[in-house]
Amino acid sequence: GQQVMQIPQYQHVQEGEDFTTYCNSSTTLSNIQWYKQRPGGHPVFLIQLVKSGEVKKQKRLTFQFGEAKKNSSLHITATQTTDVGTYFCASPAGSARQLTFGSGTQLTVLP
Amino acid sequence: DAGITQSPRHKVTETGTPVTLRCHQTENHRYMYWYRQDPGHGLRLIHYSYGVKDTDKGEVSDGYSVSRSKTEDFLLTLESATSSQTSVYFCAIRTAEMNSPLHFGNGTRLTVT
Numbered sequence: 001g002q003q004v005m006q007i008p009q010y011q012h013v014q015e016g017e018d019f020t021t022y023c024n025s026s027t028t029l030s031n032i033q034w035y036k037q038r039p040g041g042h043p044v045f046l047i048q049l050v051k052s053g054e055v056k057k058q059k060r061l062t063f064q065f066g067e068a069k070k071n072s073s074l075h076i077t078a079t080q081t082t083d084v085g086t087y088f089c090a091s092p093a094g095s096a097r098q099l100t101f102g103s104g105t106q107l108t109v110l111p
Numbered sequence: 112d113a114g115i116t117q118s119p120r121h122k123v124t125e126t127g128t129p130v131t132l133r134c135h136q137t138e139n140h141r142y143m144y145w146y147r148q149d150p151g152h153g154l155r156l157i158h159y160s161y162g163v164k165d166t167d168k169g170e171v172s173d174g175y176s177v178s179r180s181k182t183e184d185f186l187l188t189l190e191s192a193t194s195s196q197t198s199v200y201f202c203a204i205r206t207a208e209m210n211s212p213l214h215f216g217n218g219t220r221l222t223v224t
Binding site for chain 1 (some may be wrong): 120142143144146152153155156159161167169174201203204209210212213214215216
């Protein structure tokens with residue numbers, strides 16, 4: 001089935017540094033969603049990208065969807081300790097009723 | 112947060128015993144999902160439902176069954192629990208609108224000894 005590969009698996013940054021996580025697919029994606037999971041918590045929806053080349057921003061977070069709709073990235077500028085958690089990308093699979101998740105990037109922010 | 116309740120929140124059980132996890136929603140959403148989360152694997156879909164009595168398998172459905180007799184309840188049953196089913200289980204819901212996002216419950220931590 002369709003797979004979305006996410007890298008890196010882990011990332012440690014000093015507070016104030018930037019952070020980026022990437023998702024890649026071998027097939028064209030109809031859309032991609034991003035979720036954040038705080039330690040001990042549940043995944044929470046952040047944003048959805050649908051259009052080729054789309055860029056969306058949420059404060060310090062910038063989300064991009066590739067021109068070919070096969071990759072996406074989440075960039076955090078000047079990380080804060082509140083950014084700690086695991087970030088997942090997800091995309092519809094199969095009948096589009098299903099959502100397939102990347103393996104996630106676990107972000108640690110060192111004060 | 113969406114009105115999703117998972118029960119129990121924690122459970123320890125022995126190998127070979129049946130276990131049922133419950134997901135209850137108050138949102139009247141059509142779609143309900145069961146995922147398991149394990150280190151290094153992210154979230155993997157077990158089963159999902161697209162309506163009352165309408166269910167389908169996900170990528171890791173072996174050893175699991177589900178039932179949805181009412182819109183608000185989606186049950187996940189481990190027919191004979193194994194240690195490999197030790198995991199955190201998340202229920203999620205979404206509306207029927209195309210590309211609508213998932214809303215997750217707080218999870219159930221299951222340990223099979």
